Amino acid sequence: MAHPVKPGGPFRSRKGFRFLCRAASAVTEGASRRGRAQVAAGSTLSGPDIVETVRRRWMFRHPLLIRLAHWINVVCLAILLMSGLQIFNAHPALYWGSASTFDRPFVAITNDQRDDGTPRGILYVAGQTFDTTGVLGLSNLNGQQAGRAFPSWATLPAHQDLATGRRWHFLFAWAFVINGLIYLLYGIGTGQLRRRLIPDGDQMRGFGSSIREHLTLHFPEGDEAKRYNVLQKLSYLIVVAVLLPLMVLTGLAMSPGVNAVVPLPDLFGGRQSARTVHFIVTNLLVLFVIVHVLLVLLSGVANNMRSMITGWFVIERRKLPAGSGESR
Amino acid sequence: MRPRLSLPKPHRRGFLTAAAGLLGVSALGGCERFAASPTGRRALKAGEDANMFVQRLLLTPASLAKEFPDSQISPWFKPNGTIDPPDRAYKALAARSFEGFKLRVDGLVERPQDLSLADLRALPARTQTTRHDCVEGWSAIGKWTGVPLADLLSRAKLKPEGRYVVFHCADTMDQGNTLEGGGDGEETDEAPTGNANPSMTKQSGGDESRKDSGGQQATGDDAASGGTPVRYYESIDLVDAFHPQTILAYEMNGEALPVSNGAPLRLRVERNLGYKQAKYVMRIEVVEGFAHIGGGKGGYWEDQGYAWYAGI
Numbered sequence: 001m002a003h004p005v006k007p008g009g010p011f012r013s014r015k016g017f018r019f020l021c022r023a024a025s026a027v028t029e030g031a032s033r034r035g036r037a038q039v040a041a042g043s044t045l046s047g048p049d050i051v052e053t054v055r056r057r058w059m060f061r062h063p064l065l066i067r068l069a070h071w072i073n074v075v076c077l078a079i080l081l082m083s084g085l086q087i088f089n090a091h092p093a094l095y096w097g098s099a100s101t102f103d104r105p106f107v108a109i110t111n112d113q114r115d116d117g118t119p120r121g122i123l124y125v126a127g128q129t130f131d132t133t134g135v136l137g138l139s140n141l142n143g144q145q146a147g148r149a150f151p152s153w154a155t156l157p158a159h160q161d162l163a164t165g166r167r168w169h170f171l172f173a174w175a176f177v178i179n180g181l182i183y184l185l186y187g188i189g190t191g192q193l194r195r196r197l198i199p200d201g202d203q204m205r206g207f208g209s210s211i212r213e214h215l216t217l218h219f220p221e222g223d224e225a226k227r228y229n230v231l232q233k234l235s236y237l238i239v240v241a242v243l244l245p246l247m248v249l250t251g252l253a254m255s256p257g258v259n260a261v262v263p264l265p266d267l268f269g270g271r272q273s274a275r276t277v278h279f280i281v282t283n284l285l286v287l288f289v290i291v292h293v294l295l296v297l298l299s300g301v302a303n304n305m306r307s308m309i310t311g312w313f314v315i316e317r318r319k320l321p322a323g324s325g326e327s328r
Numbered sequence: 329m330r331p332r333l334s335l336p337k338p339h340r341r342g343f344l345t346a347a348a349g350l351l352g353v354s355a356l357g358g359c360e361r362f363a364a365s366p367t368g369r370r371a372l373k374a375g376e377d378a379n380m381f382v383q384r385l386l387l388t389p390a391s392l393a394k395e396f397p398d399s400q401i402s403p404w405f406k407p408n409g410t411i412d413p414p415d416r417a418y419k420a421l422a423a424r425s426f427e428g429f430k431l432r433v434d435g436l437v438e439r440p441q442d443l444s445l446a447d448l449r450a451l452p453a454r455t456q457t458t459r460h461d462c463v464e465g466w467s468a469i470g471k472w473t474g475v476p477l478a479d480l481l482s483r484a485k486l487k488p489e490g491r492y493v494v495f496h497c498a499d500t501m502d503q504g505n506t507l508e509g510g511g512d513g514e515e516t517d518e519a520p521t522g523n524a525n526p527s528m529t530k531q532s533g534g535d536e537s538r539k540d541s542g543g544q545q546a547t548g549d550d551a552a553s554g555g556t557p558v559r560y561y562e563s564i565d566l567v568d569a570f571h572p573q574t575i576l577a578y579e580m581n582g583e584a585l586p587v588s589n590g591a592p593l594r595l596r597v598e599r600n601l602g603y604k605q606a607k608y609v610m611r612i613e614v615v616e617g618f619a620h621i622g623g624g625k626g627g628y629w630e631d632q633g634y635a636w637y638a639g640i
Contacts, residue, residue, distance in 0.1 A: 078355075090465060091462070093466070095466075098459055099467045156356070156360070158356075164633060167375060167633075168363070168372065174378050256393060256461050256600060256639060257383040257387060258386075258640065261387060263394060
């Protein structure tokens with residue numbers, strides 16, 4: 001019944017995607033358990049005694065440094081986001097170009113009065129006005145309506161305090177950059193980044209089916225679960241190689257001191273453009289985190305969390321007895 | 329067979345979810361409490377200290393702020409902070425087009441100076457079209473003409489122990505800044521106040537009672553209750569003081585500097601944020617340190633918790 005795999009042996013998948021696998025185990029479970037009965041019952045084999053073997057292969061997926069970098073990054077990005085919204089609140093409008101065109105912002109979060117005189121919060125984007133009362137422009141602060149762009153629950157500190165918001169932002173910007181550099185050096189040096197983030201040739205060909213799998217919430221199992229799928233790789237690649245570096249560059253582009261050394265704003269079409277890009281990329285990162293967390297929850301939260309905390313990830317593959325071979 | 333984790337899955341999942349939730353909720357409150365403690369304040373400042381350390385490592389006297397063509401001058405250079413000093417002495421000067429104005433240069437100098445606007449205009453001038461970056465986030469481009477600060481300091485001849493240049497301004501801040509909170513910062517300039525930071529605005533030293541002021545959006549005017557009137561002041565070190573783009577401007581966009589933008593003289597210390605660009609400069613004092621001035625942090629906004637180094 002059990003299919004022990006020699007402990008200590010490195011596991012190499014047929015795609016050459018290599019993880020250290022110190023141990024693997026096989027667990028036999030009755031067909032009646034956990035809904036797998038349907039799988040068996042639906043197959044040509046039938047009868048009360050059918051037993052499905054589920055091999056649980058333990059795979060050491062995330063090295064310590066990557067796990068550490070991941071969680072440090074979680075803290076950094078959370079604080080950078082919230083202190084960033086605090087800073088944004090000091091002048092809640094965005095422009096394109098070198099200087100601000102105060103009467104013609106690209107985005108503005110402010111408040112005005114409705115026809116009946118009651119205040120409302122508004123989000124203005126490129127000519128469109130949206131009523132965002134309660135969240136943007138006008139929100140609750142200690143039981144009172146307050147005119148502020150982002151609500152107090154989203155900013156650090158909660159009350160309006162630009163000076164302290166900047167301190168949080170700079171301190172964790174340094175932590176983020178140092179953590180990111182260590183991650184990149186390690187990832188490039190060990191080849192982890194290439195294996196993790198660059199899609200393999202066969203994966204690019206399976207691009208369409210990967211989209212279909214995501215939309216129907218079917219996640220790879222067995223050998224395919226050993227490597228990140230193509231959409232996963234590409235989104236991580238965009239975050240690591242494009243969005244996060246863009247945050248650093250647009251952030252530095254807003255510094256008049258840095259500008260005197262490197263004319264960074266010119267890369268983005270001016271300082272105000274850089275500030276706008278900084279804000280847009282923030283939104284893209286928030287979107288990424290939402291999808292990322294959602295997929296972690298949907299594709300086996302315990303397994304995913306364990307692998308990012310301890311490094312160990314379980315790959316399950318089902319095997320039917322009587323020589324039917326590995327299914328899936 | 330490898331021993332399995334002893335917790336059954338549902339428990340493990342519940343535990344993780346609960347732990348993550350608890351962590352998230354407590355982390356936020358913890359952040360703010362930490363930031364309010366003395367250790368927390370020191371620790372938080374480390375990022376800004378690193379900013380200055382690294383920028384000073386990279387910047388040379390030859391690193392210039394970008395200068396723009398005149399075609400890019402902002403049609404409206406947003407006046408911020410004080411836009412009309414309430415002080416009687418200043419109003420009297422302004423009423424006579426600053427005819428009786430004398431810029432005093434003193435402190436740790438061999439030859440203290442008193443210079444009228446005419447004296448200043450007679451000195452070699454520098455004109456530069458630069459971008460003004462407010463700490464709040466907005467920018468405006470203006471063309472400035474004025475006397476290089478390096479020339480003035482050379483005339484006055486620094487004593488060897490002089491380390492900082494302090495700019496004493498005419499505008500009294502606690503009358504000038506009781507603005508309503510919650511706007512979008514239209515009214516103010518150098519000053520990061522405007523929009524919205526009345527509670528922060530009035531905290532002397534940026535140290536006390538941050539917690540108390542937390543949450544007061546539109547009130548927060550506790551200064552009237554306590555402190556003596558404070559005038560705007562700023563300080564820079566000799567690296568910035570002798571930078572070629574550091575000038576005392578008497579002209580903006582080719583015309584006499586308007587009152588709203590700091591007449592008769594304002595500092596332009598490019599490569600720095602707006603709050604360093606002191607307006608209504610009346611006196612320049614060379615000092616060894618600024619601990620004895622104002623709140624001791626080297627500037628009006630610095631005393632409210634803003635970084636002394638304003639290069640970012």
